[in-house]
Amino acid sequence: MNKISLIIQREYLSRVRKRTFIITTLLFPLLYLALIFGTSYLSEKAGTKLKIAIIDSSGSFTQQRIDKANKDFPNSTFTLVQEMPATLDKQFEQKGFDGYLVIPANTMVSHSPDQLVVKSKKTLGAVSDVQTKLNTIWNEIKYENLGIDTLKQQLLNESQLKVKSENMEHKTTDASVAYGIGFVSGFLIYFILIIYGAQVMMGVMEEKTNRIAEIIVSSVKPFQLMIGKIIGIACVALTQFLLWIAFIFIIYNATRAGSGMLNNSALTGAVGGVQQLFTSTNVPVILALFVFYFLGGFFFYASIYAAVGSTVNEDMREAQSLSFPITMIIIFAFFIMMTAAKDPGSPLAVWGSIIPFTSPLVMMARVPYGMPGTVPYWQLALSMFVLMASFLFVTWFAGKIYRTGILMYGKKPTWKEMIRWAMRK
Amino acid sequence: MDLLQVAHLKKYFATQKAVDDISFSISEGQIFGLLGPNGAGKTTLIRMITGIFYPDAGTITLEGHPFDPVNDIGKIGYMPEERGLYKKMKIGEQALYLAQLKGLKKRDAIESLKTWFSRLQMDSWWNKKVEDLSKGMQQKLQFVTTVLHQPRLIILDEPFSGLDPVNSNLIKDEIFNLARNGATIIFSTHRMEQVEEICDHIILVNKGQKILDGTVQGIKQDFKEHLYKISFAGTPPQTAAPELFTVKQASSDALVIQKHPEVSNNQVLAHFLNAGSAIESFNELLPSLNDIFIRQVEGTPLARQFQTLQD
CATH class of the missing domain: 3.40.50.300 (P-loop containing nucleotide triphosphate hydrolases)
Structure with missing residues (x-):
């Protein structure tokens, strides 16, 4: 036991002290923030501003209305022109328009209008913007024609029936929050399995190719070395997440303090999401389950990765070709997790949350929807039991392959040989 | 112990x-x-x-x-x-x-x-x-x-x-x-x-x-071949004594002989003394471990052959 803790210490310290660990830990949240703000900034600034010439034959679209719409919707510019469609057809490009639109004379409130066409020399992608903008003008025209004053307009706009689902067991569970928590937890576990699973494999390969494995296993059992490495790396992963959670807290508090000055929709949205997450009532249960599924899933996959690492030599390609199927299964689990986060009751989600290959991700996407409403207790118990049993089995099995593999050099073993190693006492 | x-x-x-x-x-x-x-x-x-x-x-x-x-x-x-x-x-x-x-x-x-x-x-x-x-x-x-x-x-x-x-x-x-x-x-x-x-x-x-x-x-x-090296002050004598030893190698001032196992060293020395040779040294040539190693391993295939064993 003392020896395992020595191994854990070494694996942990040698990784946490590395410069790359510090850099990635700091850089990841920054990149993440840059991604959020960058995309919202880009979508605001870099959208194409269409210039549309409008020929109004109906007489309803006055200059005043168009000016108002241009002010409210700066994404595109409408200009009222007096030319005939035939002349504009040839000239609109010279006049600096992207296209022109003719509003026919029969466009009236009394009947459903014909479809309007923006004529252009290119295919315009942002026509839906034009439609929304025209409709706001059209609404005003309708209200005026029908004699609806501002008070009635407000009533018409605001009085609508709204439907949401309510979980009878957990009245506080909000579907969008549940989706968010489920997705984030599933994603984090996916991320750990992919990144740190590969680290376990690389670590085992390093020990094997450095030939230090033989020295270590003359002091400790190979199984102790493998478990020590897996636990050590699991601790590194946990450290990284704790640091990130600390960053989120700091950023959250900083932005909340400064949100009076800032007026960025993405930022306030993110802050609101975090706020909702923290005030959600079942956080302790979800956190406990997260740790359980994180550890279960990590041990399950990391020991497979360790076994793979022990069977290959220096050749990275060999390692890649052997680890590729495992990575595929994890990615597959990620996709099931995404559907489960949207539809936690579907048979795919239920089975995915019980089968150990996918359960660490999929169950985490389901539990935020509430227990025992969405996830009956028997499903949770079965899933946890199956994961426990299979991670014990897989770790034991992988340990057998690992024990022989780390001392074998030369030819890559076949699957048949590996199974024989595992079966030998 | x-x-x-x-x-x-x-x-x-x-x-x-x-x-x-x-x-x-x-x-x-x-x-x-x-x-x-x-x-x-x-x-x-x-x-x-x-x-x-x-x-x-x-x-x-x-x-x-x-x-x-x-x-x-x-x-x-x-x-x-x-x-x-x-x-x-x-x-x-x-x-x-x-x-x-x-x-x-x-x-x-x-x-x-x-x-x-x-x-x-x-x-x-x-x-x-x-x-x-x-x-x-x-x-x-x-x-x-x-x-x-x-x-x-x-x-x-x-x-x-x-x-x-x-x-x-x-x-x-x-x-x-x-x-x-x-x-x-x-x-x-x-x-x-x-x-x-x-x-x-x-x-x-x-x-x-x-x-x-x-x-x-x-x-x-155990692996000795009863080989001896005798150096002389002058040229080695040309006398042969097949009942005592056979000459394996001769140089300008020394002989390497292989004596029959039952013959004693004294008998060999006496033979040369009687012939009037001036003996400078008399040494047994023991095989080196290297020779023994090679002799023992030689004849077996250099690399081990793979065999099929029943588990």
Whole structure:
């Protein structure tokens, strides 16, 4: 036991002290923030501003209305022109328009209008913007024609029936929050399995190719070395997440303090999401389950990765070709997790949350929807039991392959040989 | 008392009888040579003695008790042929880590590391990384980590490979020193001149089986061919005495003869004295271990053939 803790210490310290660990830990949240703000900034600034010439034959679209719409919707510019469609057809490009639109004379409130066409020399992608903008003008025209004053307009706009689902067991569970928590937890576990699973494999390969494995296993059992490495790396992963959670807290508090000055929709949205997450009532249960599924899933996959690492030599390609199927299964689990986060009751989600290959991700996407409403207790118990049993089995099995593999050099073993190693006492 | 007894040890792999019924014993304080060509089963044998592999059959007895890999590990120091160290780890930390894995307390480990480092002139290395060391320097570090926990049994697999003569001698002196202080040493190699120099007792292993066992002198006696070299002050006499010996080789001032086993040395000398030759020296030519090794291993296929075994 003392020896395992020595191994854990070494694996942990040698990784946490590395410069790359510090850099990635700091850089990841920054990149993440840059991604959020960058995309919202880009979508605001870099959208194409269409210039549309409008020929109004109906007489309803006055200059005043168009000016108002241009002010409210700066994404595109409408200009009222007096030319005939035939002349504009040839000239609109010279006049600096992207296209022109003719509003026919029969466009009236009394009947459903014909479809309007923006004529252009290119295919315009942002026509839906034009439609929304025209409709706001059209609404005003309708209200005026029908004699609806501002008070009635407000009533018409605001009085609508709204439907949401309510979980009878957990009245506080909000579907969008549940989706968010489920997705984030599933994603984090996916991320750990992919990144740190590969680290376990690389670590085992390093020990094997450095030939230090033989020295270590003359002091400790190979199984102790493998478990020590897996636990050590699991601790590194946990450290990284704790640091990130600390960053989120700091950023959250900083932005909340400064949100009076800032007026960025993405930022306030993110802050609101975090706020909702923290005030959600079942956080302790979800956190406990997260740790359980994180550890279960990590041990399950990391020991497979360790076994793979022990069977290959220096050749990275060999390692890649052997680890590729495992990575595929994890990615597959990620996709099931995404559907489960949207539809936690579907048979795919239920089975995915019980089968150990996918359960660490999929169950985490389901539990935020509430227990025992969405996830009956028997499903949770079965899933946890199956994961426990299979991670014990897989770790034991992988340990057998690992024990022989780390001392074998030369030819890559076949699957048949590996199974024989595992079966030998 | 025998420190280590190995009886009828067997280890079969899927395609090879790596170790096939080997028995030997090593007494305390001995330097024991484990010889054999490549692939003879030496490494497998050592891995069983160090507890890395479990034998398929047979027993290992250490200090009179059945060998227990978990508890006896601290009594053994093993330096494998393929050296291994963590490249990115600092040398001091690495040596400390390996010592602690052997069960040493941190404080004791640091203390004895400092002693060893200064003895082998490695003081300035503590904060260097392994990747900064030359191959020979790594070898020295590896040696220190092997013997640091004062093992009763030290197993060295090709300890001198990659060392220059100066460092080679340094390590050799340390090996003698350890043996003098009561440690027992198993020395595995195929460099025969080192074996003759260092080992008290050897066994020769080939194709998983022990084919020779004895002291270096004893084995040489067993394989002697009754060859003698006689040097003369002048030209060697041309007299032949087929009833006593046959001349194997003649040079301007010496003869190499092979005497019949039943003939005594005095009879041979008397023959030359009677012939009036001035004898300068008379030496027995014992075969070198190298010759014995080659003779024993020759004739068997150089590389082991793969066989199919039933599991």
